[in-house]
Amino acid sequence: MTPLTxxxxxxxxxxxSLTTTSEPPRLRTDKLTAMYGKSTAVSGVTLxxxxxxxxxxxxxxxxxxxxxxxxxNRTHELSDGGWITGRVLLDEEDVYDARVSAMVLRRRIxxxxxxxxxxxxxxxxxxxxxxxxxxxxLRRGETDEIVERALRQAALWDExxxxxxxxxxxxxxxxxxxxxxxxxxxxxxxxxxLDEPTSALDPQGTQRxxxxxxxxxxxxxxxxxxxxxxQAARTSDTTTFFYLGTMVExxxxxQIFTAPRNEQTEAYITGRFG
Amino acid sequence: MASTVTTPAGRARGTLRAxxxxxxxxxxxxxxxxxxxxxAAAVPALLAVLLMELVRGSELAISRFGLRFITDxxxxxxxxxxxxxxxxxxxxLSSLLALCIAVPLSLGVAIYLTEFAPRAVRQxxxxxxxxxxxxxxxxxxxxxxxxxxxxxxxxxxxxxxxxLGFLPLFQGPIYGxxxxxxxxxxxxxxxPYIISxxxxxxxxxxxxxxxxxxxxxxxxxxxxxxAILPYARSGLIGAVILGLGRALGETMxxxxxxxxxxxxxxxxxxxxxxxxxxxxxxxxxAVKDIHLSALAYVALLLFVVTVLVNAGARLLIWRVARGAxxxxxxx
Numbered sequence: 001m002t003p004l005t006x007x008x009x010x011x012x013x014x015x016x017s018l019t020t021t022s023e024p025p026r027l028r029t030d031k032l033t034a035m036y037g038k039s040t041a042v043s044g045v046t047l048x049x050x051x052x053x054x055x056x057x058x059x060x061x062x063x064x065x066x067x068x069x070x071x072x073n074r075t076h077e078l079s080d081g082g083w084i085t086g087r088v089l090l091d092e093e094d095v096y097d098a099r100v101s102a103m104v105l106r107r108r109i110x111x112x113x114x115x116x117x118x119x120x121x122x123x124x125x126x127x128x129x130x131x132x133x134x135x136x137x138l139r140r141g142e143t144d145e146i147v148e149r150a151l152r153q154a155a156l157w158d159e160x161x162x163x164x165x166x167x168x169x170x171x172x173x174x175x176x177x178x179x180x181x182x183x184x185x186x187x188x189x190x191x192x193x194l195d196e197p198t199s200a201l202d203p204q205g206t207q208r209x210x211x212x213x214x215x216x217x218x219x220x221x222x223x224x225x226x227x228x229x230x231q232a233a234r235t236s237d238t239t240t241f242f243y244l245g246t247m248v249e250x251x252x253x254x255q256i257f258t259a260p261r262n263e264q265t266e267a268y269i270t271g272r273f274g
Numbered sequence: 275m276a277s278t279v280t281t282p283a284g285r286a287r288g289t290l291r292a293x294x295x296x297x298x299x300x301x302x303x304x305x306x307x308x309x310x311x312x313x314a315a316a317v318p319a320l321l322a323v324l325l326m327e328l329v330r331g332s333e334l335a336i337s338r339f340g341l342r343f344i345t346d347x348x349x350x351x352x353x354x355x356x357x358x359x360x361x362x363x364x365x366x367l368s369s370l371l372a373l374c375i376a377v378p379l380s381l382g383v384a385i386y387l388t389e390f391a392p393r394a395v396r397q398x399x400x401x402x403x404x405x406x407x408x409x410x411x412x413x414x415x416x417x418x419x420x421x422x423x424x425x426x427x428x429x430x431x432x433x434x435x436x437x438l439g440f441l442p443l444f445q446g447p448i449y450g451x452x453x454x455x456x457x458x459x460x461x462x463x464x465x466p467y468i469i470s471x472x473x474x475x476x477x478x479x480x481x482x483x484x485x486x487x488x489x490x491x492x493x494x495x496x497x498x499x500x501a502i503l504p505y506a507r508s509g510l511i512g513a514v515i516l517g518l519g520r521a522l523g524e525t526m527x528x529x530x531x532x533x534x535x536x537x538x539x540x541x542x543x544x545x546x547x548x549x550x551x552x553x554x555x556x557x558x559x560a561v562k563d564i565h566l567s568a569l570a571y572v573a574l575l576l577f578v579v580t581v582l583v584n585a586g587a588r589l590l591i592w593r594v595a596r597g598a599x600x601x602x603x604x605x
Contacts, residue, residue: 119487131492187490
C-alpha cells in the first residue's frame with residue numbers, strides 16, 4: 001500500500017511520505033498556501049492523494065479545508081482576491097503552470113458543491129450532459145450512453161430513467177445532489193472533489209451519497225471535505241485533519257480515528273472542540 | 275407565553291388579548307393603514323378614470339369612423355377624414371427597430387459588466403449608464419437633430435444603401451429624419467433601462483450556478499450561455515419589456531427626428547409618424563371637435579396597444595418562468 005496508509009510514518013511530516021511512495025500520487029500539493037487578498041486561508045500544505053482512494057479532509061469550520069479543496073481544481077482563483085503560492089500537481093504536472101488551461105484542468109478534476117446546483121432550466125438529461133457539451137460535440141447515441149452510465153454510477157438511474165426529460169428541479173435534494181455527482185463524473189474526470197456534499201441533505205440522502213462515494217473510488221480518485229466525522233470514518237481510506245489553515249495530521253483513516261498522534265486531532269475527533 | 279413574562283407587571287394578565295386589542299386600536303396604525311390603502315387604491319382608480327376620459331373624448335370619432343380608424347391611412351383634418359394606420363405602424367415599427375438595436379447591445383453590456391469587466395470598472399460604468407436615463411428626452415431630440423442626423427446622413431445611411439440596397443428596407447432617398455433615425459435614437463434612450471435591469475438580474479444569479487458551470491470545465495462564455503443566461507431569462511425578458519414600454523410611449527425625441535409624415539413606407543429611410551408624436555404635434559392646433567376627438571381616439575389606441583404589449587409580455591414571462599429561475603421576482 002501507499003505510505004499514507006501505513007501507521008509507521010512520522011506525522012506531521014507528509015513530504016517524506018511522498019518520497020517513499022511506490023507509485024506517485026495521482027494528485028498532490030507542495031507547500032500550498034492559499035490567500036484571500038492579504039489574509040491566509042491555508043498555509044504550506046504538502047499532501048498527496050493516491051489514485052482510487054477516498055481521502056477525507058476534516059476540521060472545524062474556517063480551518064481552510066474547503067479553500068484547500070478549491071485550490072486543487074483552480075476554483076479558488078474565481079473567488080474575490082483568491083491566489084496561491086506553492087504547487088498543485090496532477091500526475092506530476094503543475095496545474096498552476098501558465099500553459100495549463102483552467103478549463104481543461106477542471107474537466108480532469110471535477111467538483112461537487114455543498115448545496116446541489118442543478119441548472120434549473122435544464123432537464124435531468126441535459127444537466128448530466130452539460131459538462132459534455134462544454135467540451136467536444138458527441139454523437140447522440142454516445143451522449144445517451146454516457147448519461148446513462150453516469151446516472152447509474154451516481155445510483156440515480158432507476159429513479160430518473162422515466163423522467164429524463166423532466167425538470168431537474170422536480171427531484172429531491174438528495175437526488176439533486178446525486179444528479180450533480182452524475183454531471184461531474186459524466187465527462188470522465190480523473191479526480192472528483194466533493195465539498196461537504198451532504199451538509200444540505202437529510203440522513204437518508206446522506207447515506208445514499210456515501211454509498212455512491214465509496215462505489216466511485218473504483219474509477220476515480222476522490223477527495224471529500226466533510227464536517228461529519230462519522231462520514232469520514234465510513235467513507236474514506238485516508239484522512240487529513242486541518243486546523244487554523246494548517247495541516248495538523250494525516251494518515252490512514254483507521255489510525256486517525258483510533259490512535260491520533262496529535263493532541264488537537266484527538267481533541268477534535270473526540271468532540272472536545274470544533 | 276414568553277410575552278407575559280416580558281411585559282410590564284401591570285399588564286401581565288391576559289396579555290395576548292390585550293395586546294391584539296391594543297394593536298387594532300392604535301390610532302397611528304389606523305391612519306397609516308388608511309393612507310396606504312388610499313395610495314394603493316388610487317392607482318387602479320386613476321387608470322379607470324384615464325380610460326373613461328379617453329373613451330368619452332373619442333366618442334365622436336369612434337361613432338364616425340369605428341374600427342376602420344385603425345386600418346385607414348388618410349389623415350386629413352381639412353376634409354375631416356381620419357385614419358390612424360400610419361401612426362400605429364410607425365409606433366410599432368420604431369419601437370421594434372429600437373429593440374432590435376438595443377437588446378443585443380444592452381445584454382452585451384450587462385454581461386460584460388457582471389461577468390467580464392475588471393472589478394474597479396463595474397460600478398462606475400453602471401453609474402454612468404444610469405445617468406444616461408436621467409437626460410430629458412428633448413435633449414436627446416436636439417442631439418438627434420444636430421449631431422445624429424447629419425452623421426447618419428453622411429455615413430451609415432449611404433453605407434447601408436450601398437450594401438443592402440437590394441432590400442426594399444434600404445431603398446429610396448435619404449433625407450435624414452426617418453423611421454431608422456427614430457429607431458436609433460429610441461435604442462439609445464431605452465438602453466440604460468435595459469442594461470440596468472439586466473445587470474441587476476444577472477447579479478442575482480447565485481454564484482453557485484456560475485461555479486457549477488465553471489467547475490465542469492466550461493469557459494467563461496459557456497458558463498454565461500449554459501448557466502447564467504438560462505437562469506436569468508425571465509428577468510431579462512422583463513428588462514426588454516421595460517425598454518419596449520419606454521419606446522412605445524416616447525414622444526419628444528421621436529417627433530423631433532422621425533420626420534412627422536403620415537405615411538407608411540417600406541423604406542426605413544423614409545420619414546414616418548407615431549401616435550405619441552401626432553398627439554403632441556396636433557393637439558394644440560386642433561380646433562374642430564372631430565379633430566380633437568380623433569386625437570383622443572389615437573390616445574386610446576396607444577393606451578390599448580401599450581396594455582396589450584405589456585399583458586403579452588407578462589404572459590411570456592409566466593410561461594418562461596415556469597420551472598423557476600431568477601429575476602422573475604425583480605418584476
